Amino acid sequence: MAIYDEEYIIRPANYPEGCAGRGLCIIDMGSYKAAVVNLMGTVYMEPLDNPFTVAENILKDIGTPNIFVDFHAEATAEKKAMGYFLSGKATAVMGTHTHVQTSDEAIIDGHTGYITDAGMTGPEISVLGVDVKPAVDKLRFKFPV
Numbered sequence: 001m002a003i004y005d006e007e008y009i010i011r012p013a014n015y016p017e018g019c020a021g022r023g024l025c026i027i028d029m030g031s032y033k034a035a036v037v038n039l040m041g042t043v044y045m046e047p048l049d050n051p052f053t054v055a056e057n058i059l060k061d062i063g064t065p066n067i068f069v070d071f072h073a074e075a076t077a078e079k080k081a082m083g084y085f086l087s088g089k090a091t092a093v094m095g096t097h098t099h100v101q102t103s104d105e106a107i108i109d110g111h112t113g114y115i116t117d118a119g120m121t122g123p124e125i126s127v128l129g130v131d132v133k134p135a136v137d138k139l140r141f142k143f144p145v
Helices: 051-060 076-085 132-141
Strands: 024-028 033-040 067-072 092-096 106-108 112-115
Parallel strands (some): 033 067, 092 112
């Protein structure tokens, strides 16, 4: 079985049509269902389908009020805008990508949990998860990592 066939492994929902995998996972917990949606931002990133439009379309008929959105984006403004856009529509919007946890957790409009970036799970003594010496050499001497 290919990794993209796994039900609980998702990729951004706004990838182009025809890409392997799915951008939404609904988990049946017995007495309730929870949805996880992954979207990728477009500011300073590769061009993709508009994440706001894709989010709006997915959330229309998702079938559960328990919706967790992982928004993988570079720009903090785009992440914050998505948090406000999904306020009242999603249970939580968590930004990812920049590897450094922000300290701006909030409940938007009394409903939607939000943080701009959850941070990185990885080695503390590193440069964004990369061994220190090669990362420094890349920045200092333009060596490939």
